[in-house]
Amino acid sequence: MEELMTLKNYLLAGDITAALTLVDEMEEMSKDDKISTIASYAVILLLHLIKQQIEQHTTKSWDVSIRNCVRQINRKNKRRKAGGYYLTKEELLNILQEVFNDAIDQASLEVADGKYDYEQLSALVDKNLIIDQAMNLINHAQSL
Numbered sequence: 001m002e003e004l005m006t007l008k009n010y011l012l013a014g015d016i017t018a019a020l021t022l023v024d025e026m027e028e029m030s031k032d033d034k035i036s037t038i039a040s041y042a043v044i045l046l047l048h049l050i051k052q053q054i055e056q057h058t059t060k061s062w063d064v065s066i067r068n069c070v071r072q073i074n075r076k077n078k079r080r081k082a083g084g085y086y087l088t089k090e091e092l093l094n095i096l097q098e099v100f101n102d103a104i105d106q107a108s109l110e111v112a113d114g115k116y117d118y119e120q121l122s123a124l125v126d127k128n129l130i131i132d133q134a135m136n137l138i139n140h141a142q143s144l
Contacts, residue, residue, distance in 0.1 A: 003029075034086050037076045039099050042134070045069035046096065046103035047110070049130045054111045054121070070141045085142075092138060096131045 003026050010019035048062040048069075077085045077092070087095070101122075108114065108121045116124065 031086055034076055035095065038073050038087065038092070039095050041069045041072045041076070042096050043099045043103045043106065045073070045134050045137070046100060046130060047106050049133055050103060050107040050121075050125055051111055053126065053130060054107075054116075054124055066137065070137045073138055074141050089135070089139065093131070093135055096134050100127060100131065 003022060007019055007022050007026070010016075010022060045066060048066050051062060052058050073092075077087050079086060104122050104125065105118055107125075108116055108118045111121060
């Protein structure tokens, strides 16, 4: 809110350069917020895909959580008024890669009732397959 008041003051004073700089900063803050939210959903998405891969089964709860995460990722990434997306497919892929270790860490508590520690689970999981699967789910949902 403070930024909007500052922006208004810059515009009223005719300081277009400062106003545009502030708009750029506000846009970056908004994108950072989007990235953080998308990353949180990405961890949950990857967690359930990891559990499916290691345990070789799924549950309705995992399936619902996966669908919800995919919907939320796409919802948060979609530009409502301007159309298109905040993050490119490459940026989404980077987020999935960045948070993968967080998902492994969380999955180590849940897979096989915590049987594997982080290192053991990391060795068992096909990271590329999981990330590809997550991207395919996200891309498919975007096309619907």
